[in-house]
Each structure stands twice: as C-alpha cells, then as structure tokens.
Amino acid sequence: xxxxxxxxxxxxxxxxxxxxxxxxxxxxxxxxxxxxxxxxxxxxxxxxxxxxxxxxxxxxxxxxxxxxxxxxxxxxxxxxxxxxxxxxxxxxxxxxxxxxxxxxxxxxxxxxxxxxxxxxxxxxxxxxxxxxxxxxxxxxxxxxxxxxxxxxxxxxxxxxxxxxxxxxxxxxxxxxxxxxxxxxxxxxxxxxxxxxxxxxxxxxxxxxxxxxxxxxxxxxxxxxxxxxxxxxxxxxxxxxxxxxxxxxxxxxxxx
Amino acid sequence: xxxxxxxxxxxxxxxxxxxxxxxxxxxxxxxxxxxxxxxxxxxxxxxxxxxxxxxxxxxxxxxxxxxxxxxxxxxxxxxxxxxxxxxxxxxxxxxxxxxxxxxxxxxxxxxxxxxxxxxxxxxxxxxxxxxxxxxxxxxxxxxxxxxxxxxxxxxxxxxxxxxxxxxxxxxxxxxxxxxxxxxxxxxxxxxxxxxxxxxxxxxxxxxxxxxxxxxxxxxxxxxxxxxxxxxxxxxxxxxxxxxxxxxxxxxxxxxxxxxxxxxxxxxxxxxxxxxxxxxxxxxxxxxxxxxxxxxxxxxxxxxxxxxxxxxxxxxxxxxxxxxxxxxxxxxxxxxxxxxxxxxxxxxxxxxxxxxxxxxxxxxxxxxxxxxxxxxxxxxxxxxxxxxxxxxxxxxxxxxxxxxxxxxxx
Numbered sequence: 001x002x003x004x005x006x007x008x009x010x011x012x013x014x015x016x017x018x019x020x021x022x023x024x025x026x027x028x029x030x031x032x033x034x035x036x037x038x039x040x041x042x043x044x045x046x047x048x049x050x051x052x053x054x055x056x057x058x059x060x061x062x063x064x065x066x067x068x069x070x071x072x073x074x075x076x077x078x079x080x081x082x083x084x085x086x087x088x089x090x091x092x093x094x095x096x097x098x099x100x101x102x103x104x105x106x107x108x109x110x111x112x113x114x115x116x117x118x119x120x121x122x123x124x125x126x127x128x129x130x131x132x133x134x135x136x137x138x139x140x141x142x143x144x145x146x147x148x149x150x151x152x153x154x155x156x157x158x159x160x161x162x163x164x165x166x167x168x169x170x171x172x173x174x175x176x177x178x179x180x181x182x183x184x185x186x187x188x189x190x191x192x193x194x195x196x197x198x199x200x201x202x203x204x205x206x207x208x209x210x211x212x213x214x215x216x217x218x219x220x221x222x223x224x225x226x227x228x229x230x231x232x233x234x235x236x237x238x239x240x241x242x243x244x245x246x247x248x249x250x251x252x253x254x255x
Numbered sequence: 256x257x258x259x260x261x262x263x264x265x266x267x268x269x270x271x272x273x274x275x276x277x278x279x280x281x282x283x284x285x286x287x288x289x290x291x292x293x294x295x296x297x298x299x300x301x302x303x304x305x306x307x308x309x310x311x312x313x314x315x316x317x318x319x320x321x322x323x324x325x326x327x328x329x330x331x332x333x334x335x336x337x338x339x340x341x342x343x344x345x346x347x348x349x350x351x352x353x354x355x356x357x358x359x360x361x362x363x364x365x366x367x368x369x370x371x372x373x374x375x376x377x378x379x380x381x382x383x384x385x386x387x388x389x390x391x392x393x394x395x396x397x398x399x400x401x402x403x404x405x406x407x408x409x410x411x412x413x414x415x416x417x418x419x420x421x422x423x424x425x426x427x428x429x430x431x432x433x434x435x436x437x438x439x440x441x442x443x444x445x446x447x448x449x450x451x452x453x454x455x456x457x458x459x460x461x462x463x464x465x466x467x468x469x470x471x472x473x474x475x476x477x478x479x480x481x482x483x484x485x486x487x488x489x490x491x492x493x494x495x496x497x498x499x500x501x502x503x504x505x506x507x508x509x510x511x512x513x514x515x516x517x518x519x520x521x522x523x524x525x526x527x528x529x530x531x532x533x534x535x536x537x538x539x540x541x542x543x544x545x546x547x548x549x550x551x552x553x554x555x556x557x558x559x560x561x562x563x564x565x566x567x568x569x570x571x572x573x574x575x576x577x578x579x580x581x582x583x584x585x586x587x588x589x590x591x592x593x594x595x596x597x598x599x600x601x602x603x604x605x606x607x608x609x610x611x612x613x614x615x616x617x618x619x620x621x622x623x624x625x626x627x628x629x630x631x632x633x634x635x636x637x638x639x640x641x642x643x644x645x646x647x648x649x650x651x652x653x654x655x656x657x658x659x660x661x662x663x664x
Contacts, residue, residue, distance in 0.1 A: 040547075040570055041592070044630070052632055166633045173625050181624045189627060198630055206549065206572040206629070207525075218627065 001085050004076065008093030012065065018101050021057055025049075025105025033113040040205070043114050043122060046106065047201055050126040051194050054102060055133045056158050062094045062137035063154040067147040074255050087250045091138055091243060095131045102130050118204040125197030128235045132193045133158070135242040142246045142253060165192045182217040193238045196231055272318075278302030286311055286319075286327075293317050301325045301348070314339045321347035324378060329353040334361040335382075341370040345377065353382040355410060362387035362412070363401075366394060374399065384412035385433060391420040396428060403432035408456050413438040417445070425450060435461040436478065443467050450474075458483050459500075462490065470495060481506040481526065488514040492521060499525045506531040507548070513538060520664065522546070528553045529571075532561065541565050544664050550576045550616070559583035567661045568592060568611070572629075575611035577649060578620055586611065586654040590661045598659045609657040612648045614641035 012018055029046055036042040066073075069090075076086045106126060110119045137154055144150040169188060173181060189195050203222050221227040275289045275297060276282055283289035287308050289299045295316045303323035310333045313319065319336075326349045329335045335350045350363040362384035366372050372394040379385045385401040388394055396415060405411030414430035416438045417423055423445035429452075430436040436452030439445070440463045447470035452459040459475035462468070462484040469491040475482050481500035484490055490513060497507035507529040508518075518540045523529035529548040532538070533555045543566045545551035551571040554561065556579030564587045568574050574591060588604070596605040615634050618625050628634050641648060 037592070038570065047630060048632070048635070051630075163633050166628050166631045170625065170628060170633065173622055177622050185624050185627050195628075195631065199627060202630060 001089050004081075004086060004089035005093050005096075008090055009097055011069075012093065012097045017061060018097050021061070021098075022101035022105045025053075025101065026109065029106050029109040033109055039114040040118075043110070043118055043205065046110065047122060047198070047205075050106065050122060050129065051198055052162055054106075054126055055129050055162065055194060058098050058130045058133035059137045059154050059158050060151070061098065062134040063141050063151055065094060066090065066138060066141040067150060070255075077255060083251050084247055087138075087142075087247050088243075091134065091246075094138075095134045098130045098134060099127055102126055116204075118201065121201050121204050125200055125235075128232075128239070129193060129197055132235065132238045132242075135239050135246070139242040139246040139249075142249045161192055161194050166195065169195075186218065186221050190231075190234045193235055196235060200228070200231060272296035272298055274298050274300060276300045276302070279304060290315070290317065290319075308335075309333045310337060311335065312337045312339060313343055313345075316340055316342035318344040319346065319348075320344070321349075321377075324349040326351060329361070329363070329382075331355065334359075334363075334365055336364045338364065338366045338369055338372055341372070343369065344373040344375070346373070347376045349378045349380065350382065351380040353384070355383045355412075357409075360384050360387060360412065360416075362416070365389070366391040369394070373397075382412070384416050385414040385430065386416070387413075388417045388420045388423065391417065391423065393422045394420070395424045395426070397424070397426040399428045401428065401430045401433065405432060405434070405456060408434050411456060413461070414452070414455065417442045420445070424448070431455060435459075436475070437461070439463065439465040439468065441465060445469075446471065447473060451476075453477050455479060460484075462487050465490075469493070474498070475500070475507075477501075478505075480504060481509065483509040483511070484513055484516075485509070485511040486513075488516065490516040492516070492518045494520045496522045497524070497526060497529065498522075501525075501527050503527065506553075509533075510535040510538065517541075518543065523548055523551070528576075532558045534558065536560055538562070539564075542662065542664055543567075545569065545571055545574075547571065549573065552611075553577070554584065555579070556581045561585070562587070564588045565658075565662055566590070567664055569661065573613060573616040573619075575652065576616045576620060577612055577652065580649045582649050582651040584652075586652070588656050588658060589654050590658040591654065592661075594657050594659075596657065603659050605657040605659055608653040608655045610642070610645065610648060610653045612652050614638050614647050617647050 032045045033039055033042045107123045110123055136157055140154050141150055144153055189199055199222055203219060222231060275293055277286050277289045277299060286301055286306055290313060293299055293315055298318040298320060301321045303325050305326045307328050324347060327335045329352045331352045332354045335353055336345060345364060353363050354361040363379040363382040364374055365387040368390040370392045372391060374386055375397045377399045379399060379401045381404060386396055401414045403411060411434040413435040414433035414437060415425055415428060419441045421443050423442060425437060425447045427449045431454045433455050434457050436455040436459045437447060438461045442465040445468045450473045453476040455478045457479045459478035460482045463486055465487050467489040471493045474496045476498040478500055500507055505527050507523045507526040510532040511534060513535045515537045519542050521543045524546045526548045528550040529545050531553045534557045537560045540563045545568045547570045550573045551568050553576040561584040566589045568589060568591045591609050591611060594605055594609045596607040598605055615638055
C-alpha cells in the first residue's frame with residue numbers, strides 16, 4: 001500500500017496542476033488578507049473560496065485523475081494486490097496531495113493573519129470538504145465508465161451541492177413558512193456537506209446575528225460540544241459512505 | 256492657645272453638629288438608639304460590625320457614616336434603611352439580605368418624598384430593590400456597588416429604582432444581577448453618569464415616561480434584554496457602551512415611542528440588534544460606532560424624521576433592517592464597510608448612493624429560519640442582482656453621500 005501511495009503522490013506532484021492550485025490559493029488568500037481592511041472581512045471572502053472553489057477543484061481533479069490512470073489501475077490489478085488496497089491507496093494519495101495544497105494555500109495564511117476560532121473552523125471544514133469531494137469523485141468515476149459522462153456527472157454534483165441544494169431549501173422554507181421549520185432545518189443541513197461547513201463557520205463569525213430566535217436554535221445545537229462532534233461525525237460519514245460504496249463497486253468491477 | 260485651635264478645628268470638621276458613635280465599645284450599641292438620640296445636623300458614626308436593626312427609619316436630617324463598611328442585615332424580612340426626611344447622608348455601609356415581597360417594594364435604601372438625600376459608597380448585596388427613590392428630588396446616588404443573585408424576574412427587584420423623582424444624579428454605580436440595573440419611571444431632569452450595569456436579568460437601563468434626562472459614559476453589558484427607552488422625550492445619550500446583548504428580543508437600545516432625542520458618540524458592539532426603533536420620531540443619531548452586531552439598526556416603518564449621520568458601520572452582519580417600504584428618515588455621510596462604490600473626484604465621499612438594506616435581511620425578516628442559508632452562493636447571487644435592480648428593498652432607504660473612509664471615532 002505504501003508503495004502505491006508513493007507512486008500516486010509522486011505522479012500527482014509531477015503533473016503540476018496541484019502545484020498551480022496551491023500557488024493560486026496562496027496568492028488569493030495572501031492578497032485577500034492584504035487588501036481587506038480587517039482580517040475578519042478577509043475570512044468572509046475566504047469562506048466563499050473554501051465553499052466554492054475547493055470542492056470544485058477537488059472533485060474535478062480527482063475524477064479526471066482517476067479516469068486518466070485507468071491503464072495504471074489495470075496494470076496494478078494484474079499484480080498480486082488486493083483491489084481494496086489499490087483503490088484506497090489511490091484515494092489516500094489524491095486526498096493527501098489536495099489536503100497538502102489546501103493547507104499550504106489557505107491554512108498557513110489563515111493561521112498567520114487570523115488565528116482565531118473562526119479561522120480554525122474554516123481550515124478544518126476546508127480539509128474535510130476536500131476529502132469529501134475526492135471521495136465523491138472516486139464514487140462517480142467508478143460507477144460511470146465513460147470519461148466525458150463521468151466528468152459531466154461530477155460537475156453536476158458540485159453544482160447541486162453548492163447552488164441547487166440551497167435553492168431547494170429556500171423553496172421549501174417559503175412553502176412551509178407557516179410551520180416551525182427550525183428543528184427540521186438542523187436535520188436538512190446534514191444532507192449537504194458544504195452547507196454544514198458553512199453553518200459551522202457562520203456560528204463563529206456572525207454569532208451576534210445567529211443569536212436571534214432561529215439562530216439560537218442552531219446555536220443550541222451546533223454551538224455545543226455535542227453539536228460540533230455530531231457535525232464532524234456527519235462530515236466524516238460523507239467521506240466514509242462514498243469511499244465505502246466506491247470500494248465495493250471497484251471490487252466487482254469488470255475493468 | 257494651641258489646644259483651643261485644635262478643638263476649634265475638630266468642631267469645624269463636623270460643622271455645627273454633634274457626633275454620636277455607635278459600636279461595641281462606644282456609647283451607643285445600636286444604630287436605632289443613636290438615631291433616636293440625634294438631632295438635625297448631627298453625625299452618627301457607626302464602627303465596623305454586624306447590626307440587626309430590623310427597619311432603620313431616618314426621619315431627621317443627619318449624616319449616617321459607616322466606618323469599615325458596617326453590615327446592616329435585613330434578615331430577609333425587612334427594609335434596611337428608610338429615609339423619610341430631607342438632607343440625609345448615608346455613607347459607607349454594607350447592606351444585605353433585604354426582605355422580598357410581592358406586595359411591598361422593600362429596598363436596601365428607600366427614599367420617601369425627600370430632597371437632597373445623598374447615598375454614597377455603599378455596598379448592597381442580595382437586596383430585593385437596591386436603592387429606591389419615590390418622590391425624591393435632587394438626590395445624589397454615587398459610588399455604590401449593587402450585586403444580587405436572583406434567577407427569575409418575578410422574585411427580583413431593580414438595582415437603582417427611581418419613581419416620580421426629579422433632578423436625580425446617578426453616578427459611578429455598579430449594578431449586576433438585578434431585574435433592571437437602573438429603572439426610571441416619571442423621572443425628569445436627571446443624569447446617569449459613569450455607571451456600569453451588567454448581567455441583569457431584564458434591562459441594563461429601563462426608561463419609562465421620563466423626559467429631559469441624560470445618560471453619559473455608562474457601560475451596559477450582557478443584560479437579558481439590553482437597554483429600553485420608552486415613551487419619553489428629550490433624552491440625551493452620549494458616549495455609552497452597549498455590548499453583547501444577545502437574543503431575539505434583546506437590543507443594544509430599544510427605542511419605543513421616543514421623541515426629540517439625541518444619541519451621540521455611543522459604541523455598540525456584538526449585540527443581536529444594536530438599535531431597534533419603533534414609533535420613534537425626530538431623533539438624531541450622530542458619531543456612533545456600530546461594530547460586529549447582528550443588525551446595526553432595525554428601523555420599523557412607524558418611525559419618522561430620524562437622522563443618521565456620521566456613524567461608522569463596521570463588520571455588522573446586516574447594517575439596516577426594516578419591515579416596510581415607507582421611509583421617512585434620513586441617512587447621510589455615514590461610513591459603511593460594505594460600500595462598494597467609487598470616488599472619482601477624490602472628495603472622500605462616494606459617488607453613488609449606498610443602500611444599507613440587503614435583500615436577504617428582508618427575506619430573513621419574513622422568514623427567520625432562512626438565516627441558515629446566509630453566506631451561501633445562491634444568497635450572494637440574489638443580493639448582487641438585487642443591488643443592480645432593486646425590487647424588494649425600499650427604494651428611498653439610501654445614504655446619498657457615503658464616506659469612503661471610517662470616521663476617527
């Protein structure tokens with residue numbers, strides 16, 4: 001497993017896209033922190049990047065990489081190796097390199113300029129989102145054989161989680177405006193990892209506004225230790241479930 | 256000759272009055288006995304110790320002076336000190352365990368229909384009402400420390416409570432744990448200065464039907480519902496700090512039916528709503544700082560002629576919230592950190608107006624659970640498109656001349 005992991009990471013680092021992604025994030029976060037008058041405002045701008053760009057790059061890059069290494073996978077499968085090991089090494093290699101570039105690109109500037117609860121929450125949710133979207137990409141890539149259709153599906157997935165889902169939630173909120181929706185909303189947020197991460201950061205950043213009645217419901221849940229642990233567990237579930245499904249599929253797949 | 260001078264000096268210190276000493280080793284063992292023996296203008300010195308005087312009634316113009324904070328215990332049954340005449344001074348006592356009643360407003364120190372009463376340097380602990388003035392005129396309440404430990408509003412009284420009083424001076428007191436920190440009802444021409452009111456169950460400061468008062472340089476922090484100023488006119492508020500008043504019905508200041516008032520140079524930090532104005536008219540808000548609040552200014556459509564100028568709005572989640580499209584108020588020359596306009600002629604005033612009401616704040620006003628989607632991509636898109644073509648937000652609510660740089664406040 002170690003050897004495959006090493007090959008995957010070296011291969012990813014060699015193709016320079018991840019390097020470019022790191023430099024892009026780093027330049028972006030440094031310029032944001034230097035341009036905005038307060039670092040708290042910088043965190044808000046970075047939040048949008050973490051919630052939109054990081055999932056997009058993670059899911060697209062991972063999917064394209066898996067499709068492009070189809071032959072490498074075939075070669076590995078012909079060796080006396082467990083399929084599970086191969087697939088998980090692939091997953092770990094991808095996650096590791098993207099997490100690394102996220103840490104360098106956003107983690108270090110945030111720690112330098114805004115070392116606070118908000119900053120730490122932002123970094124942790126960005127890390128989890130990276131891994132979640134790599135897992136989703138692996139699932140999509142193993143289920144869909146055709147590369148073009150696979151990448152299309154991956155883009156749709158990203159679009160769904162970052163825009164469509166929130167649109168649907170807004171629609172539901174207005175359709176059921178006469179009913180007490182606060183508690184139900186807490187449950188619905190678990191269905192979208194991006195939304196869940198956003199609320200975790202929001203509770204640290206806009207705590208004053210979140211202390212209104214509705215906000216208090218969220219604060220009572222997400223603000224407590226149980227709530228934070230539950231949300232982290234839900235986010236880990238978003239990693240484990242797609243990863244497990246994709247491993248199961250890859251085990252029986254006719255390559 | 257020398258001795259005569261010293262004796263003369265001693266006499267002049269206590270200006271024409273006698274001195275009656277109370278204590279274990281002194282002439283009087285109880286304060287009640289000393290007060291009974293005193294004449295107008297006398298001073299009663301009370302040495303340190305624990306006194307159970309039941310209800311101490313003062314109906315002579317005397318100075319009651321505590322040395323080393325003698326303890327006056329109300330045994331959870333009595334009012335500690337009742338002042339029923341003019342020109343009384345109560346200085347340096349520790350008053351505790353005032354009786355609690357739902358019929359009578361027991362207080363640690365209660366002033367009944369009196370003028371020129373001075374209450375200074377007292378420590379009041381676990382009182383029902385702290386210092387209570389009823390028909391008091393020209394009284395000074397200064398440097399007192401009031402702490403209560405109540406858990407529920409019904410069983411607790413106000414820290415400093417003034418009712419139908421005039422020309423009161425409330426200076427440099429610290430109040431916490433009471434129902435309302437400072438309560439004014441039908442109080443006129445009074446000043447509240449340099450007080451610290453925090454962690455009270457309901458309001459830090461509560462104003463009702465009190466005209467022509469000023470409150471200056473006070474700190475109101477972390478009270479159950481912030482500060483409420485209601486049904487009054489001619490109120491001046493300067494240089495106060497309103498901090499961390501959190502909750503749906505909690506406001507930095509609640510302005511309800513307030514007319515002809517001035518709010519200047521105050522600081523509002525981390526409140527759910529810094530100012531909530533309802534039915535308020537002819538108010539000038541100038542040179543205030545609104546920082547990191549949920550809503551900096553919630554203004555209902557029932558307000559008119561409110562002028563908001565030269566304020567700093569920094570890091571608030573929403574700058575202004577409103578519930579209708581009618582706008583009879585003026586916003587001018589404020590600094591808004593969310594302003595995205597430009598300044599071509601370099602006069603430090605933005606060339607395009609700023610609309611402080613964001614579309615999403617209106618949506619949240621109608622549907623509070625929608626707060627869960629705040630800062631998501633779809634919400635940012637909606638806000639941006641609303642800025643280009645306003646449809647939901649009130650057309651006239653805008654700052655025509657927003658500042659490009661924050662004011663040095």
